[in-house]
Amino acid sequence: MIQASPSVAARNIGRGGQDPSRHPGLNLHPHDGEAHEEAEELVFGFWVFLMSDLIIFSMLFATYGTMLDALAGGPGPHQLFELSSAAMETAVLLVSSFTFGMASLAMKYRQSVGQTSFWLAVTLVLGLIFLGLELHDFADMIAKGGTPSRSGWLSACFALIGTHGLHVTTGCLWIAVMLVQLKVFGLDTGVKTRLLRLGLFWHFLDIVWVGIFSVVYLLGLAP
Amino acid sequence: MTSFLFGKLGYGALPFYSAIATVAASMVVLGAIGVVAFITYLRGWKALWTDWLTSVDHKRIGIMYIVVSFVMLARALAEAMLMRAQQVAGYQSPGFLPPEHFAQLFTTHGTIMIFFMAMPFLIGLYNFVMPLQIGARDVSYPLMNSVSLAFTTAGAMLMMVSLCIGKFSTGGWSGYPPYTELAFSPDVGVDYWIWALTLSSIGNTMTGVNFAVTIYKKRAPGMHLFRMPLFAWTALCVSILMIFAMPPLTVATLMLAMDRYLDMHFFTNTDGGNMMNYINMFWLFGHPEVYILILPAFGVYSETVSTFSSKTLYGYTSLVWATISIAVLSFTVWLHHFFTMGQNGNVNAVFGIATMLIAIPTGVKIFNWTLTMFRGRIRMTVPMLYASAFMILFAIGGSTGVMLANPGFDYQAHNTLFLVAHFHNMLIPGLLFGMLSGYHYWFPKAFGFRLHEGWGRTTFWCWCLGFIFAFMPLYALGALGMPRRSQEYFEGAYLPYAIVAMFGALIIGFAMVAMIVQLYVSIKDRAATNVFVGDPWDGRTLEWSVSAPPPEYNFAILPEVGGRDTFFADKRHGRAYRIPQHYEPIEMPANSPLGFIVCVDMGVTGFALTWHIWWLTIGGLLVFAIAIIARSFNRHTKRIISTAEIRETEKRWIEAFQFEPAIPVEDEVTNLNRGLARIPAE
Ligand SMILES: [Cu+2]
Numbered sequence: 001m002i003q004a005s006p007s008v009a010a011r012n013i014g015r016g017g018q019d020p021s022r023h024p025g026l027n028l029h030p031h032d033g034e035a036h037e038e039a040e041e042l043v044f045g046f047w048v049f050l051m052s053d054l055i056i057f058s059m060l061f062a063t064y065g066t067m068l069d070a071l072a073g074g075p076g077p078h079q080l081f082e083l084s085s086a087a088m089e090t091a092v093l094l095v096s097s098f099t100f101g102m103a104s105l106a107m108k109y110r111q112s113v114g115q116t117s118f119w120l121a122v123t124l125v126l127g128l129i130f131l132g133l134e135l136h137d138f139a140d141m142i143a144k145g146g147t148p149s150r151s152g153w154l155s156a157c158f159a160l161i162g163t164h165g166l167h168v169t170t171g172c173l174w175i176a177v178m179l180v181q182l183k184v185f186g187l188d189t190g191v192k193t194r195l196l197r198l199g200l201f202w203h204f205l206d207i208v209w210v211g212i213f214s215v216v217y218l219l220g221l222a223p
Numbered sequence: 224m225t226s227f228l229f230g231k232l233g234y235g236a237l238p239f240y241s242a243i244a245t246v247a248a249s250m251v252v253l254g255a256i257g258v259v260a261f262i263t264y265l266r267g268w269k270a271l272w273t274d275w276l277t278s279v280d281h282k283r284i285g286i287m288y289i290v291v292s293f294v295m296l297a298r299a300l301a302e303a304m305l306m307r308a309q310q311v312a313g314y315q316s317p318g319f320l321p322p323e324h325f326a327q328l329f330t331t332h333g334t335i336m337i338f339f340m341a342m343p344f345l346i347g348l349y350n351f352v353m354p355l356q357i358g359a360r361d362v363s364y365p366l367m368n369s370v371s372l373a374f375t376t377a378g379a380m381l382m383m384v385s386l387c388i389g390k391f392s393t394g395g396w397s398g399y400p401p402y403t404e405l406a407f408s409p410d411v412g413v414d415y416w417i418w419a420l421t422l423s424s425i426g427n428t429m430t431g432v433n434f435a436v437t438i439y440k441k442r443a444p445g446m447h448l449f450r451m452p453l454f455a456w457t458a459l460c461v462s463i464l465m466i467f468a469m470p471p472l473t474v475a476t477l478m479l480a481m482d483r484y485l486d487m488h489f490f491t492n493t494d495g496g497n498m499m500n501y502i503n504m505f506w507l508f509g510h511p512e513v514y515i516l517i518l519p520a521f522g523v524y525s526e527t528v529s530t531f532s533s534k535t536l537y538g539y540t541s542l543v544w545a546t547i548s549i550a551v552l553s554f555t556v557w558l559h560h561f562f563t564m565g566q567n568g569n570v571n572a573v574f575g576i577a578t579m580l581i582a583i584p585t586g587v588k589i590f591n592w593t594l595t596m597f598r599g600r601i602r603m604t605v606p607m608l609y610a611s612a613f614m615i616l617f618a619i620g621g622s623t624g625v626m627l628a629n630p631g632f633d634y635q636a637h638n639t640l641f642l643v644a645h646f647h648n649m650l651i652p653g654l655l656f657g658m659l660s661g662y663h664y665w666f667p668k669a670f671g672f673r674l675h676e677g678w679g680r681t682t683f684w685c686w687c688l689g690f691i692f693a694f695m696p697l698y699a700l701g702a703l704g705m706p707r708r709s710q711e712y713f714e715g716a717y718l719p720y721a722i723v724a725m726f727g728a729l730i731i732g733f734a735m736v737a738m739i740v741q742l743y744v745s746i747k748d749r750a751a752t753n754v755f756v757g758d759p760w761d762g763r764t765l766e767w768s769v770s771a772p773p774p775e776y777n778f779a780i781l782p783e784v785g786g787r788d789t790f791f792a793d794k795r796h797g798r799a800y801r802i803p804q805h806y807e808p809i810e811m812p813a814n815s816p817l818g819f820i821v822c823v824d825m826g827v828t829g830f831a832l833t834w835h836i837w838w839l840t841i842g843g844l845l846v847f848a849i850a851i852i853a854r855s856f857n858r859h860t861k862r863i864i865s866t867a868e869i870r871e872t873e874k875r876w877i878e879a880f881q882f883e884p885a886i887p888v889e890d891e892v893t894n895l896n897r898g899l900a901r902i903p904a905e
Contacts, residue, residue, distance in 0.1 A: 040440065041436060044439065044440060045364065045432055045436040048435055048466060052428055052432065052467070053470075055466075056473065059471050059507075063489065066500055070495030070496070070497065071495060072494040074495075148485060149486040149488065152489065152491075152495025152497060154488075155481065155489050155495075155496075159481065159487075159489075173848075177852055181855070184856070188858075190858065
C-alpha cells in the first residue's frame with residue numbers, strides 16, 4: 001500500500017497504526033491495517049450514498065402520506081392488507097439482519113470463509129423468502145382489485161413498497177455475487193470492504209422496512 | 224402502433240415536420256460525421272481511447288465534461304436566437320416557427336442549459352481544479368467519476384438524438400404535469416425529457432457523493448477545512464446540495480414515467496392523482512439547483528478577484544459562512560416557485576421572507592470581493608472583466624429577485640417575461656460568466672498555454688453587451704404583461720422591445736463565434752504562449768504549484784500545508800520550487816473501459832425506453848448489471864508509477880523553472896509570460 005491515503009498514514013503513525021474505530025460501520029480486525037485504510041474512504045462514502053438514498057425513500061413516504069385519501073373509490077387498506085403476512089415479512093427481514101450480523105462477526109473474529117459464507121447464504125435465503133412473501137402480497141392485492149393503476153393511493157403504495165423490494169432484490173444479487181467472490185478470492189481486502197458496505201445496505205433496508213410496516217400497514221389497518 | 228422489434232419507432236419519427244427541424248437534424252448528423260472524419264484524419268482513435276475515453280484521471284474527466292458542455296451550449300444558443308427571431312416575426316403573424324416547434328425549442332433550451340451545459344461545465348471545473356487545490360492525487364472514487372460522466376453524456380446524447388428522431392417534449396424544462404401526462408402529451412417527447420433528466424441526475428448524485436468524500440478524506444496534510452481555498456469550499460457545499468437535491472428530481476421524473484408507462488396516478492387529473500406533489504418535489508430539487516449553479520461561480524470569483532488583485536481574500540471566514548448559509552437556506556424556500564398555486568397567505572409570507580433572507584449572505588459576498596479589490600494591484604484581465612461585470616449585473620438581478628420574493632408582486636409577474644429576465648439575469652452573470660472566468664483562468668493550467676487575450680476581451684464584451692441588450696428589454700416586456708413562451712402576439716407595444724432583445728441575442732451569437740475563433744487562434748499560437756512552469760498569474764493556491772498541464776499524479780511529493788494561500792506564501796518565503804531529495808513510487812488507478820461501456824449502454828437503454836423497445840431496454844439493463852459485476856471481479860485496478868518515471872517527468876519541469884525567465888505581473892498577458900511569476904520585492 002503506497003501512499004494511497006497519506007493523511008490516514010500520517011495519523012496512523014501517531015496512534016500506532018491501531019485505531020479500531022476509524023470509520024463508521026463494523027470495524028475490521030484491529031490489526032488489519034491495509035483493509036482499514038481501504039475501508040475508511042469506501043465505507044464513509046457508502047454512508048453518504050445511503051443518506052442520498054434515504055431522501056428517495058423520504059420522498060416516497062411523503063407522497064404516500066399525501067395520498068392516504070386518494071382512493072378514488074377504489075379499495076383501501078382494510079380491504080387489501082393482511083397484517084399477518086406483513087408481520088411475517090417483518091420477522092423474516094429482522095432475522096435476516098441478525099444473520100447478516102453473524103456473517104459480519106464471522107468475518108471479523110473468525111476470519112472464516114466457510115462461516116461467513118454460511119451466514120450470508122442464510123441471509124440470502126431469508127431475503128428471497130421476504131421477496132416471495134412480498135410478491136404474494138402484491139398478487140393478493142391485485143386479485144382483490146387493488147392494482148397500482150387503480151388509484152393515487154395504490155400507485156403511491158406500490159411505488160413505496162416496490163422501491164424497497166427493488167432494493168432488497170439488488171441486495172440479494174449483491175449477496176450472491178459476494179458468495180462467489182468469497183469462493184474465488186477468500187477474505188481479501190476487496191471482499192471485506194464490500195461485505196462491510198453490503199452489511200450497511202442490508203441493515204438500512206431493514207430500517208426502511210420498519211418504517212413501511214409502521215406507516216403503511218399498522219397505521220393503515222388501525223381502526 | 225408498436226412492433227416488437229422497433230417499439231413505437233417508425234418512419235413518422237423522421238424530422239420532416241418543419242424545415243428548421245430538418246436542417247437542425249442534418250447539422251447534428253453532419254457534425255457527428257465531421258468529428259469522426261477529423262479524428263480519423265488525425266489518426267487519433269487509439270489516443271482517444273487510451274488517453275480519454277478509458278481514462279479515470281480527474282483532470283481528463285473534467286476536460287471531457289467541459290467539452291460536452293460547450294457542444295450543448297452551442298446548440299442551446301442557436302435555439303435561443305431562433306426563439307427571439309420568432310418573437311420578432313410573430314407580431315400579428317404566425318412567424319416562421321409552428322407553435323409546436325416553438326414549444327419544443329423553449330423546452331430543449333431550458334433543459335440543455337441547466338442539465339447539459341451548466342451542470343457539466345461546473346462539474347468539469349470542479350473535477351479539474353478541486354483535487355489539485357486540496358493537494359490530492361485524485362478524487363476518492365476515480366472509476367465512479369468516469370461512470371458519472373458516462374451518465375451525463377448518455378443524457379446529452381439522448382438530447383441530440385431527439386433532434387433527429389421523433390420530437391422533444393413541449394412541456395417546458397420543468398415538465399409540469401398534468402400537461403406532460405400521457406393524456407395531453409401522447410408522443411415520445413416527454414419520454415425523451417424524462418430519461419435524459421433521469422440519466423443526468425443519477426450522474427450528478429454520484430458526483431456529489433464523490434466530491435464530498437474527496438474533500439472530507441483526501442485533503443493534504445495540514446489542509447484544514449478552514450484553510451481550503453474558497454473554490455473548494457463551494458465544491459463541498461455544492462456536493463452536499465447535489466446529494467440531497469438530486470434524489471427528489473429522480474423520484475419526480477420516475478413517478479411521471481410510471482404515470483405514463485404503467486398507467487399509474489401520481490400526478491394525473493383523475494383517479495386520485497395530485498400534480499402538486501410533482502411541483503413540490505421538482506422545486507425541492509429546483510431551488511437548491513439554483514445554488515448548485517451559482518455557488519461554483521462564487522468560488523471562481525473568489526479565486527480570480529484575489530489573484531488578479533494580488534491580495535488575500537477579504538473576510539475569508541465570513542465568505543465561508545455565507546456559502547454555508549446560502550446552501551442551507553436554499554432548501555427552505557422552494558415554495559416561492561408556486562406562490563400563485565393556492566396555498567394560504569401565511570405560507571406564502573413565510574417562504575417569501577425566507578427567500579429574501581438569502582440576499583443577506585449574497586450581499587456579504589459582494590462586499591467581500593469589493594473589499595478584496597480595494598487598494599489591490601488590480602489587473603483587468605479577462606477573468607477579472609467577467610468578475611466585475613458579474614458584480615454589477617448580479618446586483619440588478621438580485622434586486623429583481625427580492626421583488627419577486629414578495630408574493631404580492633409575484634402574482635403580477637409570474638409567467639411573464641419579467642421572470643425570464645430575472646433568472647437569466649442570475650444565471651448568465653452568476654453562472655456562465657463565472658464558468659467563463661474560470662475557463663480563462665485555469666485553461667493554461669489544463670493545457671499548458673494561455674488563451675488569446677484580445678479575442679477573450681472581444682468574447683467578453685459580446686457576452687456582456689449581448690446580455691444587456693437581450694434581457695433588460697424583457698424586464699420591460701414583463702412589466703407590460705407579455706407572457707413568457709409566446710409564439711405569437713398582437714400587442715404592438717411589445718414589438719420594439721422584442722427587436723432589441725433579438726439584437727442582443729445576435730451579439731451573444733457572435734460571442735459564441737468569437738469564443739471558437741479564440742480557441743482556434745490560441746491553439747495555433749500555443750508555442751508562443753506556453754506556460755509549462757505552471758504559474759502564469761502569480762497564483763495563490765496549490766494547483767499553481769505544479770507544471771501545466773499537471774502530471775497524472777498531480778504532486779510528486781504531497782504538499783504540506785501551513786495556512787491559507789499556501790503556494791503564495793511559499794513563494795514569498797522562498798519555499799516554493801524546492802527539489803526533493805528522492806521520490807517514491809505512486810499508486811494510481813488504472814484505465815478502465817467501464818465508463819465508456821456504461822455511456823453507450825445507458826444511451827441505448829434511454830433510447831429504447833423512450834420508444835418502448837422492451838427487448839432492448841432489458842438487454843441494456845442486463846449489460847449494465849453484468850459490466851458492474853464483472854468489474855467487481857477485477858483485482859488489477861491499480862497501476863504503480865515507478866520512481867524512474869516520476870524522476871524523468873519531474874526533471875523536465877525542474878529544468879523549466881530553473882531556466883525560464885520570471886515575469887512581473889504587469890507582463891502576464893504578454894508573450895514574455897512563460898509561467899513563472901516574479902516575486903515582487905516587499
Ligand atoms: Cu427558487
